[in-house]
Amino acid sequence: MNVFKSMVGQNSDQPRKWIDARFSLQDPGMGVNLYSQSHIQHAIHWDLENDLSDMQKSGGRHPLPDHETLTELYRKSGLHLEDEIIIYDNGGEPFAARAWWMLQYGGFKNVYISLEGYKELVESGFPTDAGVVTPERSTVEPEWNESILASKEDVKNLVQANGENLLLDARAAARYRGEHEPLDAIAGHIPGAQNFDWAQLTKNGRFETSGEAVNGLEKMANHEQAITVYCGSGVTAAPLYAMLTEKGYSNVRLYAGSYSDWISGGDLAVETGAFKKDDSL
DSSP states (O other): OOOEEOOTTOOTTSOOEEEEOOOOSSSTTHHHHHHHHOEETTOEEOOTTTTSOOTTSSSSSSOOOOHHHHHHHHHHTTOOTTOEEEEEOSSSOSHHHHHHHHHHHTTOSEEEEESSOHHHHHHTTOOEEOSOOOOOOOOOOOOOOGGGEEOHHHHHHHHHHTSSSEEEEOSOHHHHHTSOOSSOSSOSBOTTOEEOOGGGGEETTEEOSSSHHHHHHHHHOOTTSOEEEEOSSSSTHHHHHHHHHHTTOOSEEEESSHHHHHTTTSOSOOBOSSOOTTOOO
16 A cells, blocks of 8 residues: 655646644644645645644543544545545654544545655645635545554553564654653553664655665564554554555554553553563563
């Protein structure tokens, strides 16, 4: 399945929908500010905290909105299930991948993550505009794909199965090992999880769909194995989900609550240190 798409050389007049997903975890207002200054013509903006998360819910730092909220987002964005939809951020970031996953969850058929970030798209000749875009509402009926979403209970079952399927932590290695934890109250990782830092998949402000890092990711998984990816809050795991899908893995789920949800009750075990294949849980 093609997930990442280079827009260089593409006809800028081709009918398609654009979503601007620019955001900064360090400066949550940055994406909205950048969009209001300039964006690809006709692009709407989806903000990580205002649109792609329900910050009033429990379930991790960036909880997934419910079906009703997501349906309203799709409809006010003027989207239809068969639309060609291109999502961009600043390039090589997790935010477009988060938006892409949420459209996969809703059953949209023709959605891509732009390999080029906003600056490259502009340099490639795509026209820009300023101001908020208000599309004509759609009446889209999502076709929910629950098979790509993992709950805390699903992950508990994975842990109890002790390595039967692959649980993959997308955070930096130091956070995975519990050596450095700037965000969560308990350091470490979900028992039995292996680690692949999502940022390895990026180079010079874009994702690489081939090369040493991608080969390393593919060596960690096999196509017969169910794979569940997670991170701190469900955001940076989305690029791992997207790359595995790009490479033809069909049995992949995203634990949307991720590690921040796993530790929220304080009653579930965590591990620290490097992965040991033969460890007993």
